[in-house]
Amino acid sequence: MFRSRFRFTLSISDEAGFPVHREDVQDFLPLYEDLLFRAVLEGSVPNDGGLPPASLTPLFGPGGGTKVVGLLASLPSHERTYGLGLLAARVEEILVERKLQEAPDKAKARFAWRLEAHELAHGAQPRRLRSSRLRQPYPLVRDMRLFAGGGGTHEELVSLFVRRPVLESLREEAARLEVEGAHALVGHLVQEGPGAASVVVTDHSPIEVGAGASRAHCEFTPELFLRIRQQVGSRTDGAVLLGWAHNHPPPACVATCPEPAPTCGMLFFSNPQDHEVHRAAFAAPYMVALVSGKEPGRRADEPGVRAFGWQEGRIAERRFQVFE
Amino acid sequence: MVKDWAGNQGTRLEDVPLDMTVGELLAEAKVELGLPPRTPYHLLHNDTKLGQGLTLQEVGVKDDEEVTVAPAVSAGSGC
Numbered sequence: 234m235f236r237s238r239f240r241f242t243l244s245i246s247d248e249a250g251f252p253v254h255r256e257d258v259q260d261f262l263p264l265y266e267d268l269l270f271r272a273v274l275e276g277s278v279p280n281d282g283g284l285p286p287a288s289l290t291p292l293f294g295p296g297g298g299t300k301v302v303g304l305l306a307s308l309p310s311h312e313r314t315y316g317l318g319l320l321a322a323r324v325e326e327i328l329v330e331r332k333l334q335e336a337p338d339k340a341k342a343r344f345a346w347r348l349e350a351h352e353l354a355h356g357a358q359p360r361r362l363r364s365s366r367l368r369q370p371y372p373l374v375r376d377m378r379l380f381a382g383g384g385g386t387h388e389e390l391v392s393l394f395v396r397r398p399v400l401e402s403l404r405e406e407a408a409r410l411e412v413e414g415a416h417a418l419v420g421h422l423v424q425e426g427p428g429a430a431s432v433v434v435t436d437h438s439p440i441e442v443g444a445g446a447s448r449a450h451c452e453f454t455p456e457l458f459l460r461i462r463q464q465v466g467s468r469t470d471g472a473v474l475l476g477w478a479h480n481h482p483p484p485a486c487v488a489t490c491p492e493p494a495p496t497c498g499m500l501f502f503s504n505p506q507d508h509e510v511h512r513a514a515f516a517a518p519y520m521v522a523l524v525s526g527k528e529p530g531r532r533a534d535e536p537g538v539r540a541f542g543w544q545e546g547r548i549a550e551r552r553f554q555v556f557e
Numbered sequence: 558m559v560k561d562w563a564g565n566q567g568t569r570l571e572d573v574p575l576d577m578t579v580g581e582l583l584a585e586a587k588v589e590l591g592l593p594p595r596t597p598y599h600l601l602h603n604d605t606k607l608g609q610g611l612t613l614q615e616v617g618v619k620d621d622e623e624v625t626v627a628p629a630v631s632a633g634s635g636c
Contacts, residue, residue: 234591262591330595362573364589367558368566413633450633455599455606458562458627474563479632506633513596513628517565 234366235261235289235306239350245324248343254327258348261289262516264306264315264546270518271390272311273371275428282370285309291350301348317348319547326505371519372473373424391519393540393553395434396420400538400555402437407480407525407536413451415440415479417461419472422519432475432519432542433556438464440477448482453510476515476542479507481526483533499526502541508548511541518543521551559586559600562627566590579616580609586626601625 245254265287272278278285285308292303292314304315324346328334333344399418406414420435440461445452465474481499502508502524511522521542528537540551559582560567568589573582583600592598600607602624607616618624 234589259588260591260593265591326595362585363571364585365569365571366566366589367569369564415632445631450631452631453628455562455601455625455627455629456604459601459604459625462562462564481633503633506631509593509596510628510630510632512593513598513630514562517563 234284235265235287237289238352239289239291240353241291241301242349242351243320243323243346244349245327245344245346248345250345253333253344254331256327258320258323261304261306261546263512263518263543264289264304264319266516266518267315267390267543267546268306268308268311268313270371271313271428272308273373274390274424274430275311277310278308280370280373282368284366284368291348293350299349299351301350315545319545320346320348322504322508322548326508329505371517372422373430374421374471375424376421389544389551390428390430391542392429392431393434393521393542393551394431394556395523395538395540395553396436397555397557399434399437403478403480403523403525403538404536407482407538408534410480411482412446412448413442413479413482414446415442415451415453415477417465417474418476418478418521418523419465419468420475421472422475430519432521434475434521434523435472437478448485450506451479453514458514475519476521476523477510478523478525480536481524483527487527487533494530494532496529497527498529500524500528500537500539502539502548502550507541511548558621558623559590560623560625561590562625567623573613573620575614575620576612578610578612579607582613582624583609583626590626592626592628597629598626599629601627 241258243256243258246252273280287308290305291301292305294300294302306313416437416439418434418437420433423431423433442451521540523538523540525536525538527533540553542551558567558569579600602618
């Protein structure tokens, strides 16, 4: 985890400049994971489950002051600069939660946000309990025979491959289901060389959400997560958890829509709901999410699939390739 | 020891008083593990969700035992 001499504060103000929200930001875990994963893939940090110390330093604008324009994350052997885009989803979440906007992307322009950093006094923030962090090594394997997809193009840190039967099954289910359903995605994380890896999704298994699902939502209880762990842990093929999949059923109005191919689409990764699930439960930097649902301009019974995952500490859409 | 549900990471907390509530331990663990502050999480022991107002002694968590932290979240289109 990061150590920093600074306290980071996110502040949001309305169009008149009036502050509407202010909170400290301490959870930079996705950023640390991105930095560490890159360093492991490049070979500058061993993949031994260790947690090398890292520092987080604010980058200030040319005018000085406390306004942060970027973040410099440093391991002893590796450092990287990050923009503040990773906080954009959090701002949307706060605005929706505080009912300052109805849904993400609506009326966003009415609000402005900034990250501020203040240097901490020496010895500030005493902790109650002594602790030591532990983590598992990334489940990297080097055996390319695990999938027949060939190497990735590596324009992204991690290339994503999905086995065709998995994709077909998700599409078929999305065409049929009128409530949301979910799956655990399993497969292999393959290191292809220095600085490059592929997430290879070979299989999926249904997550029994039971009564906790409707046309618009799908609940994941803590007990359900334990069952997913047991389910994946009992596999004998060496496949590991790589993420999750769920469908967005078409809105009810599609059934009576006069257009044969309405332009509405359900292939999005909603914020805060879907983002929160991914951030809270699938935080490893290689983990992905597949969403299946109606594509704009296509019939609801011909659904598509899109992929999302971590990119420089934030959740973004990912390209993927299909293999047999 | 508090481990995340997937077993990828954990934190070993020392000298945890048995009169500490589950909620207090959860708050410590969330900070230690860098979990999103606004997302609701729960602690589980032997696959059972622990009541957050109870003390560790009351729920029967002993020294050196492992508890799991897992979120309670909902995916959805919101439509």
